[in-house]
Amino acid sequence: MRTKYNRILLKLSGESLAGGKGHGIDTERLNAYAQQISEIVASGVQVAIVIGGGNIFRGLQGASKGFDRVKGDQMGMLATVINSLALSSALGAVGQPAKVYTAINMFPIGEHYSKWRAIESMERGEVAIISGGTGNPFFTTDTGSALRGIEVEADVMLKGTRVDGIYTADPEKDPTATKFSEITYDEVYTRGLKVMDLTATALCKENGLPIIVFDMDTPGNLARVLSGEPIGTLVY
Ligand code: UDP
Numbered sequence: 001m002r003t004k005y006n007r008i009l010l011k012l013s014g015e016s017l018a019g020g021k022g023h024g025i026d027t028e029r030l031n032a033y034a035q036q037i038s039e040i041v042a043s044g045v046q047v048a049i050v051i052g053g054g055n056i057f058r059g060l061q062g063a064s065k066g067f068d069r070v071k072g073d074q075m076g077m078l079a080t081v082i083n084s085l086a087l088s089s090a091l092g093a094v095g096q097p098a099k100v101y102t103a104i105n106m107f108p109i110g111e112h113y114s115k116w117r118a119i120e121s122m123e124r125g126e127v128a129i130i131s132g133g134t135g136n137p138f139f140t141t142d143t144g145s146a147l148r149g150i151e152v153e154a155d156v157m158l159k160g161t162r163v164d165g166i167y168t169a170d171p172e173k174d175p176t177a178t179k180f181s182e183i184t185y186d187e188v189y190t191r192g193l194k195v196m197d198l199t200a201t202a203l204c205k206e207n208g209l210p211i212i213v214f215d216m217d218t219p220g221n222l223a224r225v226l227s228g229e230p231i232g233t234l235v236y
Helices: 027-042 059-064 069-093 115-123 141-151 185-190 198-207 221-226
Strands: 007-012 046-051 098-102 127-131 156-161 211-215 233-235
Touching (some): 027 046, 046 069, 046 115, 046 141, 115 141, 185 198
Parallel strands (some): 007 156, 046 127, 156 211
């Protein structure tokens, strides 16, 4: 496979790991992702991954039920570590080596993240799964993935979702919504589109990291995006 990108940062939401169940980890979905990821590594692409934790816990939702926000966010960050361990295990099962890095030191669950260790992993053909978000409360894993994508010098950030791109309105609610094939960071902001939070979008814009939003739940789509097929929405 010829690819447009040598090194990517793949962002998966925690919710997508839950599959149809809406909560927890759906092993079929997890294994399907592992399969797609191992295929692109085999084609020579260097892959770093950031996974969310929304299938297990979100600090903001916890705060609305009386949790201390910082503790809730710490729980959310730990949730991303759980998801990352699950994905690394699924990758191992399909013969794809992966290493979990953690934003906060919790060796031996993962190795403490550093840009250079993550890059060395990718250069060895391992998938670098960078967990724990930014390590700080009041951030999201979208921001964490923008940050890590910039740090590890990824060519693009791929946001795998269950929707096949960015629409003028929520296509699950508004049947007249139309899809953008590409859109600027500024237009995402001025149109108030809910692609990623503003901090993440601003980081990508300031550092010139393009984003592609695409449907990761259809097998083979990850490879299609990498080969340059215009199946998602490019934010530039
Ligand atoms: N989180 C945080 N700091 C970070 C990243 C994540 O505090 O840098 C917490 C926050 O509570 C968030 C939760 O971890 O709600 C799970 O992440 P996120 O909501 O981004 O997951 P996703 O929506 O992608 O499943």
